[in-house]
Amino acid sequence: MTKVITVCNQKGGVGKTTMTMSLASLWHHQGKSVVIVDTDRQQSATKWEQRSETFPVPVTPILPDQLKTFASAVRKRAEGADIVxxxxxxxxxxDTVTIACFVADLVLVPIKPDALHIDALEEFRGFLDEANAKRAKLEMDPLNVRLVVNMMPNRKAARLVVEKLEELTGLAALTNRIGDRSDFQLAALNRAGLVEVSAATSPAYKELVALASEIEESL
Structure with a gap:
């Protein structure tokens, strides 16, 4: 059965698109069928794929308008795929993020470990409460949401951030985190997946593999 993962955070600069593209490329190289849906009007993911000669995962731009039509478009694009x-x-x-979250089996929220991003996530908590209230009226389960610390400067900082985030939001954070690694910047500059620019023995590669595995367990 196809699993849909929506990557979101209302604050820019948290590495949403880089994480999306890196996970997609990794899962592709692991033998999974993956597609990417780009709902951002800036179309960062779409341009990434279009400007690359090697990126292996197709990107489809779809701007949500109504839940029913968006869900239908995602299902059509997802036919035969393991992960969207x-x-x-x-x-x-x-309504873009609300609709994108409604179709998701998992909502993945990248967060940078600093005070400004923690403050922004308090607003996101309110958004999730509203979304879950709508889902309850439709007799749907609450959204399956996981935080993931990205661009982590050190393990102590990540631990303190996770404790604060879980205290403020009541949301669970994934155990595996992504460090502030230059390999991810290199992947973005080259419009590539991390696995295409980083050795399998690198810390960045190992962190991504561990994170991807935990994400699959959370679906």
């Missing part, structure tokens, strides 16, 4: 990754815009304005 939905990249979202850095805003909660409009």
């Amino acid at each position: 990754l939905v990249d979202t815009p850095p805003t909660l304005a409009g």
Whole structure:
């Protein structure tokens, strides 16, 4: 059965698109069928794929308008796929992120370990409460949400951030985190997946593999 993962955070600069593209490329190289849906009007994921000669995962731009039509479009695009990754815009304005979350089996929220991003996530908590209230009226389960610490400067900082985040939001954070690694910047510059620019023995590669495995367990 196809699993849909929506990657979102209303604050820019948390590495949503880089994480989306890196996970997609990794799963592809692990033998899974993966597609990416780009709901951001800036179309960062779409441009990444279009400007690359090697990126192995197709990207489809779909701008959500109504839940029914968006869900139908995602299902059509997902036919035969193991995983669909939905990249979202850095805003909660409009219905785009709400609709993208509604179709998800897992909502993945990248977060940088600093005070400004923690403050922004308090607003995101309110958004999730509203989304879950709508789901309850439709007799749907609450959203399956996991935080993931990205661009982690050191393990102590990540631990303190996770403790604060879980205290403020009541949301669970994944155990595996992504460090502030230059390999991810290199992948973005080259419009490539991390696995295409980083050795399998590198810390960045190992962190991504561990994170991807935990994400699959959370679905």
